[in-house]
Amino acid sequence: MFGKRRFLRWIGTLVSLVAAAWLINQYGVAMSVVSGTSMAPTLQDGDRLLVNKFRFLVKEPSVGDVITFRDPSDQNRFLVKRVIGVGGDVIEIRGGVVYRNGIPVRETYTSSPVEGDDHGPVKVKPGTVFVLGDNRQLHASRDSRYESVGLVPVNLIDGKVEWILWRPSLAASL
Template sequence: MSSKNKVKKSGGIGETIMVIVQALLLALVIRTVLFQPFSIPSGSMRPTLLEGDYLFVSKFSYGFSKYSLPLSPDLFSGRIWGSEPKRGDVVVFKLPSDTNIDYIKRVIGLPGDRVQMRGGALYINDEPVQREKIGTISNPDVTEQNRPVDVYRETLPNGVSYDTLDLAQGTMGDDTRVFEVPEGHYFMMGDNRDNSLDSRFGVGYVPYENLVGRANIIFFSIAGKASPLEIWKWPSELRGSRLLTSVNGKPDTEVTAP
């Protein structure tokens, strides 16, 4: 028999263990340095992100801090290869009051900014952010409401635009004091303006070190509080139009024009 047709025998259990270890190390490197999957557990970022969305967060977008590593070991302070977030980025960060908890919000205020809500409108450095009512959403899966909800499109000074929900007028978050963002910190807000615990309330200013990464791609989405493993629910609950959509684009939210 020709030696070309011989198959090399496996090295046995030792080789198998080595392959598994290498695969785990590769997965750890990818999760730590490149991309980490997150799921959305609440409605604070509706209509941009919905409960049941699963997305990839790029860990390298803002460089790396101790919070980029599993279990957040206190190996160093600050950030290495740091890059500043842009106004309008959707960011995962560690809650300043409890760094065991991950939050996801939109960057609204940069260091040195003055941020305020007046009558439901956002002001940055005493200038109103462009805000236009574009219609309503009547889908409870998007709004969590059994009625039409007003949708406003905001455009930040740097040109980033996104949709926000206005569940009601005159709520506590519609009129606030002026928030002066300290150096090295950011002011975060949810797109679901009347149902978001963010920098207006208990979250406060978010230190640069606490940023985990920038939300990029929705790779899976399922409604009805279903688990992705419940594949028998996919035909009725899978949100096919949201798969592989950009977080910084505008996933289909079925807006009805006024």
């Protein structure tokens, strides 16, 4: 009887740990790896990120948040972009400058103006966000300017990027 009770306690502990890990991964925090350069110079290819999944369960995304979300054209793929506009905002790109509600957006996180054609104006619908990659070179980022992404529904947002945990370019061998 002692062996059976110990075994059942062990199984109960294991099930509890698996359930806790699943809950944390689904609603708490997760790790993500950047693939590509669409968020350069802020994020680099291979960066390991800590994503706060809980934040958007209790708060709406804000302008300036760097978020991960399910690719609207391929739900098995995640993208990472910066929120430029939220519900009610009017976004326009003219002459390489991003405008929110008619006012030029001060973008200290990017190293170049937006290349390519002008875009908009686009009114951001409630329950969606307008996102751009920080890399503003022509065709460097598939974001809300492109039909395959467009306005991102809030329910596709996975979480807010909180920290870069590790950057491969900083790793060195002796």
